[in-house]
Every structure is written in structure tokens, then in C-alpha cells.
Amino acid sequence: MPEGDTVWLAGKRLRGALVGHELVRGELRHPELSTVDLTGRTVTGVASVGKHLLTRFDDGSSLHTHFLMDGSWHLYSPGARWKGPDHQVRAVLGVPDRVAVGFRLHQMALVPTDDEARVVGHLGPDLLDDAWGPELAAAAVVNLAAQPDRELGQALLDQRVVAGLGNLYRTEMCFLLGVSPWCPVSSVDPVQTVRMGRDLLWRNADRPEQSTTGALGRDAQHWVFERAGRPCRRCGTRIRTAMQGPGHQARITYVCTTCQPGPHPPLTAGRRPQQPTVPRARYG
The missing domain is CATH 3.20.190.10 (MutM-like, N-terminal)
Structure with missing residues (x-):
């Protein structure tokens, strides 16, 4: 994506x-x-x-x-x-x-x-907007904090909250924040979370490579994204996966259960976890 x-x-x-x-x-x-x-x-x-x-x-x-x-x-x-x-x-x-x-x-x-x-017009503040400043940042924080019980991983993908984050960044952000993607939004500081999202996007905006680790070498760019079954770069725990979201909106989610404590559905070390069927909010 x-x-x-x-x-x-x-x-x-x-x-x-x-x-x-x-x-x-x-x-x-x-x-x-x-x-x-x-x-x-x-x-x-x-x-x-x-x-x-x-x-x-x-x-x-x-x-x-x-x-x-x-x-x-x-x-x-x-x-x-x-x-x-x-x-x-x-x-x-x-x-x-x-x-x-x-x-x-x-x-x-x-x-x-x-x-x-x-x-x-339905989109939340664009994290790469050239006009980004205190007003847009505050609006993004308000949007993210508006549903404190919502699963963080889903909130980050919802373009009506903030625009620009996809599955790679929401997965990596949850790891860097030290929480499970299935934790509620209230588990994190919304100001820190919005700032992290914007910083990660800007770090990679002017190049085709997308790195969240700071490294650009082969198999060195991501913490957990697309690393199912492999050891966590921090603690060595095997990275596991599950689907988050309903039907065609479901996205594969990667998680280290040691570095990212919190609730989660049954996880697998494979790359094809079972998709859930419970309907949820639509993303724009």
C-alpha cells in the first residue's frame, strides 16, 4: 500500500x-x-x-x-x-x-x-502539509484523542483522523511507542504520536526508500514490518502477525509481544494470518 x-x-x-x-x-x-x-x-x-x-x-x-x-x-x-x-x-x-x-x-x-x-474534504490534517503548524498539529491531536477506546492501530490508519499514514508506518509507530496495535488510543500520548507520524513521513518523503530504523541497507529498514517469524531487533522475540480490521479493509499487523505489551488476538509467526469478519469503521 x-x-x-x-x-x-x-x-x-x-x-x-x-x-x-x-x-x-x-x-x-x-x-x-x-x-x-x-x-x-x-x-x-x-x-x-x-x-x-x-x-x-x-x-x-x-x-x-x-x-x-x-x-x-x-x-x-x-x-x-x-x-x-x-x-x-x-x-x-x-x-x-x-x-x-x-x-x-x-x-x-x-x-x-x-x-x-x-x-x-473528509480527510484529517495531512501530516506532510507544507502549511503544518500549531493549528494543524492541534487538530490532529484532537482527532486522535476523540475516540480513546478505539484500537490504536485502526485509528492510525483512519485517514479522517490524520492523512498519510499507511500500514507500514502504523505498524512501526506502534512498535516505537511500545504498545500493541490493539491497545486503546488512550494508551499513548496523542501529541507524541502525531509528532512521530509526521517525523517518520518527512524523514522518507524525498526518497523512494522508507526507513524507520535509520538504516537503508537491505533488510535493515524496519523494526517489525514484514519481518514475520524473525527475531525482534531489540529483544530477539519472534515477530508475530494477525489481521486488524474488517474484510477488505483488514491489514496484516506485525508485533513483538515482548516490546509491545497489551491485548492482541491469536497471533501467528506466518505471513498469512486469518482475517477477522467483524465489521468496523471505513477508512478514507
């Missing part, structure tokens, strides 16, 4: 390639937008909001895309071979010297720029 820093970096790269240029190719291969031709519009901006991307044009419209679980944007020189199958392409934005290709962008909408809140 792409995290907020991945989307932020994609936005930065698209800005550098497209902003200020008129589109010589503007295809949207989406069922509801297949008749739209963006050719001739000038790109005026590209902004990331959590896991959402907004590409703005000089006619007052914005293309909204969401990466969901596996979406991505690639940049190519004109005529270069695309590194992905054509049937997965959902958008092609070309300027004279660059072509941006969007793969597996399952959510897409063309909205008035002045009405972008229609697609991102």
Missing part, C-alpha cells in the same frame, strides 16, 4: 515535469472519464493530500487520483517504453519532453479546482 510519503514524492516529481507546460497528450482511461480529452490544457499545479493527488489545470479543473493499494505514476521520455502493461494504464499526461503515465489508478475524478473539498 502506498503511504503518504510515496504520494508526496510522486507529486513533487510530477510538478517538476508538468507544471507550466501545455499538454500535448491528455488521456483518461477510466470508465466515467474515457471521453475527456485534456490535450491543450496547461498544468498549473500538482498537490498531494494524504494518499490523494490533485493535478490542476488552467481551465479551473483538477484531476483527482487515489493510489489505493497499488497505484503509481511513472515518468518517461517521449517514445520510451512504459514499464507496465498497457491494460493497467489509467491516465496519460504528456508535455513536449515528458510523459506521465498513471498505472492502476482505480479512483479518478475531474472536479472544479474550487471544489476539491468534494474529494479530499
